Amino acid sequence: MTDIDIAGVGVWSEYFSNWDEFCSVLAGGTAPQVTPLRPELIPAKERRRAPLGVKLAVEVMDQACRMSGLEPDKIATVFASVYGDMETTDYMCRTLDAAPRTVSPTRFHNSVHNAATGNWAIATRSHHSTNAISAFLHSTPMAFLEAAIQTIEEDLPVLVCVQELVSPAAAKPIYDSEQPFATALLLTPPACCASPLASVRFAVRNEKSDYPEAPQVPGADSSHNLGARLLPLLAALATPGTAALQLPVSEHSSLSLAVNVPAV
Amino acid sequence: MNEAIASQHSGLKPNDLQGCDLETWIGRVDSLDAISLPPQLAHMLSRDNQMAWLGLQQDGILESLTQLKKQIGADRIGVIMGTSTSSIGRTEEAYTRLLPSGLIREEYRQPEVYSLHAPGAFVSAATGLEGPSMTISTACSSSAKVFASAARWISHGLVDAVFVGGVDSLCMSVLYGFNSLELLSSSICRPFDRRRNGINIGEGCGYAILAREELMPDAEIALLGYGESSDAYHMSHPHPEGKGAVIAMDQALERSQIAANTIDYVNLHGTASQANDRIEAYALAQRFSRHTLASSTKSWTGHTLGAAGILEAVITLQALRHGLLPGTLNCEETDPDIAFGVLTQNVHKPIRNAMSNSFGFGGNNAVLVFGRIND
Numbered sequence: 001m002t003d004i005d006i007a008g009v010g011v012w013s014e015y016f017s018n019w020d021e022f023c024s025v026l027a028g029g030t031a032p033q034v035t036p037l038r039p040e041l042i043p044a045k046e047r048r049r050a051p052l053g054v055k056l057a058v059e060v061m062d063q064a065c066r067m068s069g070l071e072p073d074k075i076a077t078v079f080a081s082v083y084g085d086m087e088t089t090d091y092m093c094r095t096l097d098a099a100p101r102t103v104s105p106t107r108f109h110n111s112v113h114n115a116a117t118g119n120w121a122i123a124t125r126s127h128h129s130t131n132a133i134s135a136f137l138h139s140t141p142m143a144f145l146e147a148a149i150q151t152i153e154e155d156l157p158v159l160v161c162v163q164e165l166v167s168p169a170a171a172k173p174i175y176d177s178e179q180p181f182a183t184a185l186l187l188t189p190p191a192c193c194a195s196p197l198a199s200v201r202f203a204v205r206n207e208k209s210d211y212p213e214a215p216q217v218p219g220a221d222s223s224h225n226l227g228a229r230l231l232p233l234l235a236a237l238a239t240p241g242t243a244a245l246q247l248p249v250s251e252h253s254s255l256s257l258a259v260n261v262p263a264v
Numbered sequence: 265m266n267e268a269i270a271s272q273h274s275g276l277k278p279n280d281l282q283g284c285d286l287e288t289w290i291g292r293v294d295s296l297d298a299i300s301l302p303p304q305l306a307h308m309l310s311r312d313n314q315m316a317w318l319g320l321q322q323d324g325i326l327e328s329l330t331q332l333k334k335q336i337g338a339d340r341i342g343v344i345m346g347t348s349t350s351s352i353g354r355t356e357e358a359y360t361r362l363l364p365s366g367l368i369r370e371e372y373r374q375p376e377v378y379s380l381h382a383p384g385a386f387v388s389a390a391t392g393l394e395g396p397s398m399t400i401s402t403a404c405s406s407s408a409k410v411f412a413s414a415a416r417w418i419s420h421g422l423v424d425a426v427f428v429g430g431v432d433s434l435c436m437s438v439l440y441g442f443n444s445l446e447l448l449s450s451s452i453c454r455p456f457d458r459r460r461n462g463i464n465i466g467e468g469c470g471y472a473i474l475a476r477e478e479l480m481p482d483a484e485i486a487l488l489g490y491g492e493s494s495d496a497y498h499m500s501h502p503h504p505e506g507k508g509a510v511i512a513m514d515q516a517l518e519r520s521q522i523a524a525n526t527i528d529y530v531n532l533h534g535t536a537s538q539a540n541d542r543i544e545a546y547a548l549a550q551r552f553s554r555h556t557l558a559s560s561t562k563s564w565t566g567h568t569l570g571a572a573g574i575l576e577a578v579i580t581l582q583a584l585r586h587g588l589l590p591g592t593l594n595c596e597e598t599d600p601d602i603a604f605g606v607l608t609q610n611v612h613k614p615i616r617n618a619m620s621n622s623f624g625f626g627g628n629n630a631v632l633v634f635g636r637i638n639d
Binding site for chain 1: 284339348352355356358359360362366367368373374375376378379380381384385394395396397398399400401402403409412413416417419420422436437440441442443444445492493494495496497498499500507508511624625626627628
């Protein structure tokens with residue numbers, strides 16, 4: 001059993017553009033008109049050229065960071081996605097088939113899985129470690145676990161971001177995701193942040209588990225968007241009190257989380 | 265590999281990859297597409313997984329794993345693979361023959377292969393390891409960072425050992441992508457040479473077993489430390505003063521609790537691009553003296569991108585084991601702009617501590633320090 005804190009959270013979908021709106025939608029309300037995705041951290045010129053995946057990740061990471069009050073250049077990052085930037089993969093594969101010598105250099109360098117965390121480091125001038133991982137259907141809990149272990153072992157705040165985009169038409173038979181969704185959690189060592197959003201006790205158990213049933217939230221359909229598999233944790237964070245969750249980290253093991261959210 | 269290094273025999277040759285008309289040199293593994301996967305893994309067919317499978321057949325690594333599984337149990341061994349492009353080659357192929365409806369054909373509907381986790385999923389399935397399985401994809405530092413995550417997993421007690429590795433295979437995305445950035449050399453690559461004019465892309469695979477110290481009382485070599493940093497400068501150009509590289513080297517030395525002047529050999533990232541070699545040498549000169557010998561082995565293998573970290577970690581481990589330090593093949597006339605002299609000829613010299621540098625797109629840096637123990 002190991003203790004960490006969650007010092008900030010960020011979310012974005014087509015139905016809510018920040019944590020307050022997410023909480024309102026979760027409680028059954030409707031979000032106001034969702035503002036277009038426009039991450040202020042990325043300079044306008046870069047923002048125009050940045051793929052949706054980068055803009056989305058940087059936006060939710062920035063939200064989580066601002067909620068915590070910690071300086072963004074004092075934290076490491078772990079980004080995770082099952083299928084990565086499918087929109088860019090689709091562009092690359094179509095261009096390579098049609099006219100390979102016309103591949104755009106900017107789109108190519110943004111095709112790497114660490115494009116989001118690389119752009120984050122550039123935008124925040126952070127020299128800390130940036131990571132980008134995948135663990136197939138376990139990507140979301142695995143990212144949380146990887147970041148939590150790093151938080152403890154390196155005694156450093158770690159921002160974890162999970163994201164899944166819309167699958168391109170050609171790949172729908174493999175994976176059918178209709179809506180983009182991303183969320184970020186800023187994990188900190190205990191007592192690093194004066195008033196964290198929540199404290200979490202985590203452990204890995206050698207027992208198989210399925211994902212717990214997720215609340216129905218428009219814009220974050222966890223049966224289609226694998227990033228939204230973190231919804232039960234987000235729902236726990238939105239509710240003062242304690243909650244226990246078990247999430248699968250592999251075919252054989254699961255991550256158990258005891259979440260404690262202080263009353264405001 | 266040891267023979268190729270000793271005889272200075274490069275694996276690079278003029279580009280003959282089917283479907284690619286670029287004038288460059290590549291490091292292609294012969295007959296890779298003829299390798300068949302066992303029936304229980306056939307659903308994960310891709311050139312990248314064929315490369316991973318070929319790697320598993322080398323040097324008795326599977327036998328060592330079987331032994332370790334008996335000792336501690338398959339559930340106490342994790343898997344962390346590094347890759348840049350995973351199995352994107354398979355998706356590229358799928359897009360050349362989409363159905364009239366525009367959909368991917370049945371045979372390419374392989375969810376694990378379409379995921380970035382293809383190498384990790386494949387290696388877990390192929391080895392029967394039951395610990396957590398993850399794939400790191402941070403461009404050209406991917407399979408160096410696997411050591412850092414593995415060290416944390418073990419230190420935290422998540423597992424007692426981690427099977428780490430890296431794999432990348434030739435595909436159109438990287439060949440035409442690096443071509444678009446004007447980074448491909450039209451001839452064989454020449455790291456640190458004044459005539460260097462770009463990189464050669466290669467494919468490769470490597471593995472290592474990282475285990476808790478008590479489990480390996482006879483181990484000759486240990487991972488002493490690692491460093492991970494970001495340039496925070498540009499997606500595809502290194503920081504002009506090598507700031508991120510220096511931070512990663514400092515971190516790795518600090519974790520190793522050794523001074524820079526005790527590093528005997530550095531396996532450089534040394535891609536043979538104008539910028540990388542000049543800036544990496546500048547970064548090295550800020551920390552190391554002439555006591556430290558350094559070289560790039562990219563002119564043997566080409567730049568294997570997501571596999572470069574593990575491949576060069578293995579070369580570094582061999583240098584520690586056998587005392588054969590590779591010279592920088594094809595570096596005939598060192599660039600006067602290079603601030604740190606690199607080895608140009610192979611040298612026989614017993615060494616204690618060695619470092620391996622890996623730098624990638626996104627300004628993603630990883631540095632590993634290995635050392636001889638129990639001498």
